[in-house]
Amino acid sequence: MRLIQVSLMQLVILLSANSSSVDNQASGVNIPALIGVILFCIHLYLKMFKGIDLLAPFTRFLNNLEGKKTNDSVKENQEHDANETSHTFFCKFCGNEYSSIDSMTHSSCSKSPYDRHIAYEGEIGKPYICEYCGKEAVSLACLSETSCSKNDGRSHSVYEGKKKSSYTCKFCGRSSFSISSLVETSCDKSPDNKHLPLK
Numbered sequence: 001m002r003l004i005q006v007s008l009m010q011l012v013i014l015l016s017a018n019s020s021s022v023d024n025q026a027s028g029v030n031i032p033a034l035i036g037v038i039l040f041c042i043h044l045y046l047k048m049f050k051g052i053d054l055l056a057p058f059t060r061f062l063n064n065l066e067g068k069k070t071n072d073s074v075k076e077n078q079e080h081d082a083n084e085t086s087h088t089f090f091c092k093f094c095g096n097e098y099s100s101i102d103s104m105t106h107s108s109c110s111k112s113p114y115d116r117h118i119a120y121e122g123e124i125g126k127p128y129i130c131e132y133c134g135k136e137a138v139s140l141a142c143l144s145e146t147s148c149s150k151n152d153g154r155s156h157s158v159y160e161g162k163k164k165s166s167y168t169c170k171f172c173g174r175s176s177f178s179i180s181s182l183v184e185t186s187c188d189k190s191p192d193n194k195h196l197p198l199k
């Protein structure tokens, strides 16, 4: 995405330079190019110091136009967006989206065992996996829709660790290629007899 932005700015500067070669050659001052550079500096300043990305809506529009991306690159973009707009927080129990942790505390959460929304700290991008039963869902909200057979009838509890090729129980060390196969048996080292994947 940054590449697109840089090339866009280069384009703006190039265009400005071309038009100026006709109008302003005599004066020796390349005013449109100067304006382009100033705009670029303002953009950089806002982005680096104020966290405002003036080109974000435009680049998002460009990305929409490109519609034919692979799942991987779409996922990368989502993750990139989530990093850039680091002021987006999701409740790990209901999946609601908030602009700040503070705004998350203003309402109660019907899906949370603590009645409060709690910020999700795991990776952004599907699948979201229940750490107790291994159920996978495309979003946090979808994961919270059904109750979990291995969580005493409460909602599923999302796994917040990295996705791996092998998951290890934090209590007994049993390993398995998926969370759902890890939790198939009961754990004799865990306080509630359930394996729980290490993050």
Ligand SMILES: [Zn+2]
Binding pocket: 091, 092, 093, 094, 095, 096, 108, 109, 110, 111, 112, 116, 117, 118
């Ligand atoms: Zn919630």
Ligand SMILES: [Zn+2]
Binding pocket: 130, 131, 132, 133, 134, 135, 147, 148, 149, 150, 151, 155, 156, 157
């Ligand atoms: Zn579950």
Ligand SMILES: [Zn+2]
Binding pocket: 169, 170, 171, 172, 173, 174, 186, 187, 188, 189, 190, 194, 195, 196
């Ligand atoms: Zn275990």
